[in-house]
Amino acid sequence: MQCNGEDYHGEVARTESGLExxxxxxxxxxxxxxxxxxxxxxxxxxxxxxxxxxDGELRPWCFTTNPNKRWEYCNIPRCSN
Known part of the structure; x- marks a missing residue:
């Protein structure tokens, strides 16, 4: 991922805390x-x-399948260049 990840097209499907x-x-x-x-x-x-x-957030995110947590950032490593 580069910058804020608006161009990220990978297949990570879990949030940084492990939610689907x-x-x-x-x-x-x-x-x-x-x-x-x-x-x-x-x-x-x-x-x-x-x-x-x-929507130009700080980094990629997703809505979660947990009804008590609407959305969360995803843990995607940044590229060095």
Missing amino acids: CQRWDAQEPHIMEFIPTESGRPWKDLKMNYCRNP
């Missing part, structure tokens, strides 16, 4: 404002339940 990520096309347990088919942002690669950064 919710699929981007699911609406439970959390309602998504980033729906892949309606987002108009195909370059954000919102597929499966992979960590992404569709």
Whole structure:
């Protein structure tokens, strides 16, 4: 990952605390404002339940499958160059 990970397209699907990520096309347990088919942002690669950064956060993140934790950052190593 480089910079804030907006261009990250890997397959990490767990948060930094180990929670499983919710699929981007699911609406439970959390309602998504980033729906892949309606987002108009195909370059954000919102597929499966992979960590992404569709909104310019500090680093890739995902909504979690834990109803008590809406979202969390993912632990993705940064590239050195």
